Amino acid sequence: MTYKQKCRISAQEYEQIRRGEIAWMESDARSLLQELYVQMNVFQMKPITVVDYEREVFIYPPGNVRVTFDSSIKTSFRNNDVLNPQLPMVETDADVVILEVKYDNYLPTVIKKLLQLGDRRKGTYSKYQISRMYG
Numbered sequence: 001m002t003y004k005q006k007c008r009i010s011a012q013e014y015e016q017i018r019r020g021e022i023a024w025m026e027s028d029a030r031s032l033l034q035e036l037y038v039q040m041n042v043f044q045m046k047p048i049t050v051v052d053y054e055r056e057v058f059i060y061p062p063g064n065v066r067v068t069f070d071s072s073i074k075t076s077f078r079n080n081d082v083l084n085p086q087l088p089m090v091e092t093d094a095d096v097v098i099l100e101v102k103y104d105n106y107l108p109t110v111i112k113k114l115l116q117l118g119d120r121r122k123g124t125y126s127k128y129q130i131s132r133m134y135g
Contacts, residue, residue, distance in 0.1 A: 018082075050081070
């Protein structure tokens with residue numbers, strides 16, 4: 001089970017975070033930024049790289065199933081300038097396609113059967129982790 005939160009930040013706020021200028025986050029009205037501030041202080045978290053990939057999405061309404069295929073995973077090779085449209089990217093493992101299945105209360109039988117086909121490897125795979133291995 002996972003839980004995700006999000007909040008909007010401006011380009012200027014991102015640039016401040018990227019440069020390590022984070023004092024303003026401590027008293028920001030957005031609780032997620034306050035939490036990020038603590039994480040960045042306590043665990044010295046900081047933006048390191050940009051991960052880019054192509055995603056193909058399929059939705060199956062029964063069970064609210066979302067199937068994604070992520071491929072062409074690229075990394076910015078230790079460059080965190082995510083707002084730079086000319087950011088050089090390096091391809092990681094071109095043969096890797098990540099299949100991810102998310103669902104709410106149950107996984108319908110038809111999806112379970114489809115997942116049993118072919119040479120599939122079950123496990124965890126982090127696009128960020130593979131990006132760091134290349135950069």
